[in-house]
Amino acid sequence: MSDKLELISFKLCPFVQRAVIVLKKKAVDFDITYIDLNNPPEWFKDVSPLGQVPVLKVGDDVLFESSVIQEYVDEITPPSLQPVNPLVKAKNRAWISFGGDILMALHPMVTNKDEAVFNEKRTFILQKLKQLEAVHSGDRFFNGSDFNMIDAAYAPMFMRMEFVKNLTNIDLLADTPKLAKWSENLLALECVKQSVVPELPTMYKGMVKHMDGHLASLLTY
Numbered sequence: 182m183s184d185k186l187e188l189i190s191f192k193l194c195p196f197v198q199r200a201v202i203v204l205k206k207k208a209v210d211f212d213i214t215y216i217d218l219n220n221p222p223e224w225f226k227d228v229s230p231l232g233q234v235p236v237l238k239v240g241d242d243v244l245f246e247s248s249v250i251q252e253y254v255d256e257i258t259p260p261s262l263q264p265v266n267p268l269v270k271a272k273n274r275a276w277i278s279f280g281g282d283i284l285m286a287l288h289p290m291v292t293n294k295d296e297a298v299f300n301e302k303r304t305f306i307l308q309k310l311k312q313l314e315a316v317h318s319g320d321r322f323f324n325g326s327d328f329n330m331i332d333a334a335y336a337p338m339f340m341r342m343e344f345v346k347n348l349t350n351i352d353l354l355a356d357t358p359k360l361a362k363w364s365e366n367l368l369a370l371e372c373v374k375q376s377v378v379p380e381l382p383t384m385y386k387g388m389v390k391h392m393d394g395h396l397a398s399l400l401t402y
């Protein structure tokens with residue numbers, strides 16, 4: 182690899198974390214540049230086509246979309262984290278996208294002021310988790326005993342669900358025991374622990390309080 186990779190990040194972003202987990206798992210030497218998404222620097226508009234993070238700079242080129250970044254990093258650092266069987270790989274890609282929808286619902290559940298929106302998002306998430314539980318291997322990771330790309334993609338969601346549980350006693354994984362165990366297995370991994378800044382739990386609580394949504398009224402500490 183000639184050019185050192187540079188990842189543009191926002192510390193709270195779970196999609197950035199998906200990319201970082203793969204970079205850490207593959208022991209890639211990369212630079213990370215943090216921006217404040219609430220007050221992005223001028224240069225970010227020129228670099229990010231959607232105005233979103235993550236963005237991976239590869240020399241003069243720019244990659245965006247977390248799943249694309251994950252796959253690029255995986256391909257340039259064999260052996261691959263993807264399952265060998267094309268059908269399993271394709272199915273995993275679909276379930277990774279499914280996990281993106283859960284993450285997109287988790288944010289309003291955590292931040293929206295309206296209790297009805299909170300309930301609607303929680304119901305949506307619990308329904309999606311039941312579907313996910315039904316296709317999980319029941320083994321250590323999603324497909325079995327090997328850590329694959331889909332495991333890297335889901336760990337950020339589980340980390341945030343763990344924050345919610347610690348802050349409010351709402352356990353979104355209470356009725357999905359395979360997912361609860363999967364979450365425990367993923368959150369214990371070094372590549373997952375090292376994929377966020379140490380102050381993230383404090384920042385997450387600060388974000389919940391700052392947004393002052395319905396969930397903030399349920400904080401237990």
Ligand SMILES: N[C@@H](CCC(=O)N[C@@H](CS)C(=O)NCC(=O)O)C(=O)O
Nearest residue numbers: 194195196232233234235246247248
């Ligand atoms: N589909 C994108 C989603 C990325 C995303 O939603 N990033 C959020 C931060 S967590 C963002 O940049 N939001 C700013 C915006 O949409 O303006 C991916 O997987 O990379």
